[in-house]
Amino acid sequence: MTPAAPQGFLSPTGVEVAFVLVGLATLGAALVSVTTRRLVHAALWLVVALGGVAVEYLLLTAEFIAWVQVLIYVGSVVVLLLFGLMLTKAPIGPSPDADSGNRWIALGVAGLAAATLGWVVLDAFRTAWIDLDGPVQGSTRVTGDMLFRHWVLPFEALSVLLLAALVGAIVLSRKDPRATGDTAAPGSRGADGTEDPEGTR
Amino acid sequence: MHLAYPAVLAVLLFCIGLYGVLARRNAILVLMSVELMLNAVNLNLVAFDVWLRDTLHAGQALTLFTIAIAAAEIGIGLAIVLMVYRNRGTSDVDRLRDTAERPGDDGPGGGPDRPTAPADREEKAEAAA
Numbered sequence: 001m002t003p004a005a006p007q008g009f010l011s012p013t014g015v016e017v018a019f020v021l022v023g024l025a026t027l028g029a030a031l032v033s034v035t036t037r038r039l040v041h042a043a044l045w046l047v048v049a050l051g052g053v054a055v056e057y058l059l060l061t062a063e064f065i066a067w068v069q070v071l072i073y074v075g076s077v078v079v080l081l082l083f084g085l086m087l088t089k090a091p092i093g094p095s096p097d098a099d100s101g102n103r104w105i106a107l108g109v110a111g112l113a114a115a116t117l118g119w120v121v122l123d124a125f126r127t128a129w130i131d132l133d134g135p136v137q138g139s140t141r142v143t144g145d146m147l148f149r150h151w152v153l154p155f156e157a158l159s160v161l162l163l164a165a166l167v168g169a170i171v172l173s174r175k176d177p178r179a180t181g182d183t184a185a186p187g188s189r190g191a192d193g194t195e196d197p198e199g200t201r
Numbered sequence: 202m203h204l205a206y207p208a209v210l211a212v213l214l215f216c217i218g219l220y221g222v223l224a225r226r227n228a229i230l231v232l233m234s235v236e237l238m239l240n241a242v243n244l245n246l247v248a249f250d251v252w253l254r255d256t257l258h259a260g261q262a263l264t265l266f267t268i269a270i271a272a273a274e275i276g277i278g279l280a281i282v283l284m285v286y287r288n289r290g291t292s293d294v295d296r297l298r299d300t301a302e303r304p305g306d307d308g309p310g311g312g313p314d315r316p317t318a319p320a321d322r323e324e325k326a327e328a329a330a
């Protein structure tokens with residue numbers, strides 16, 4: 001939308017250099033996270049990748065989203081994933097069967113998708129420039145203003161959805177009292193798999 | 202900033218997540234890869250919102266909603282994985298093939314998998330109670 005900025009590919013600005021460096025770190029962390037054989041390390045590398053994405057939001061002047069990303073993803077989603085790994089008794093050391101047998105097909109599909117999408121995106125936005133100067137576009141004031149002026153109804157609907165998801169997760173992870181009474185005989189598995197329903201949240 | 206930088210970064214992040222979803226065997230690692238894909242989409246939304254200078258800031262609002270929905274999704278997904286683990290003793294998505302149709306398989310639940318048998322018994326006990 002903005003007119004073509006005077007700078008070119010060969011004279012990157014400082015923001016662009018920082019963006020590329022953080023982007024490389026993010027991509028590397030994401031690659032390690034999907035290829036490592038240690039399950040807990042995968043979750044910890046995911047923290048690096050998600051934090052890198054938060055820094056990219058900051059560089060794109062979307063401050064509020066960056067801090068929401070840090071709070072929700074790095075703060076709670078990764079902790080939830082680590083809880084899941086611990087509760088399913090994931091091995092701490094390397095597990096040789098972390099990847100399934102179709103990993104080469106997966107690699108082909110992912111490479112093909114990356115080539116196609118990358119070519120399309122590069123071809124489509126060759127002359128598009130983001131104007132990062134001027135007022136900050138994603139400060140807390142701006143975000144709160146637009147969220148509670150134009151997007152109140154989706155916001156409230158989303159809170160109802162979060163409540164429904166919370167109740168659903170509790171119901172799913174709760175142990176059925178009828179099942180424990182009736183099938184006590186094969187319940188040796190159930191005894192060590194039991195956990196507090198609130199513990200998963 | 203050139204728009205190609207965030208767009209290409211989002212493409213690569215999405216494809217890394219796609220590889221993880223297809224290649225991983227543990228269900229929780231599949232959920233992690235889904236998170237990577239969602240983050241790629243969020244990065245795209247923010248970049249295009251900043252590029253378009255939208256007065257409604259639809260991209261940033263949608264990013265916030267996507268983050269909230271992703272949190273709900275990860276909660277439900279982990280609850281399902283924990284339930285499957287409790288019933289089957291594994292969270293290996295390659296071994297959860299009860300609903301797969303094989304040639305020469307005449308009915309559901311008749312698979313040769315050993316871990317399905319106690320689960321079936323539990324279901325029957327529940328139905329009888």
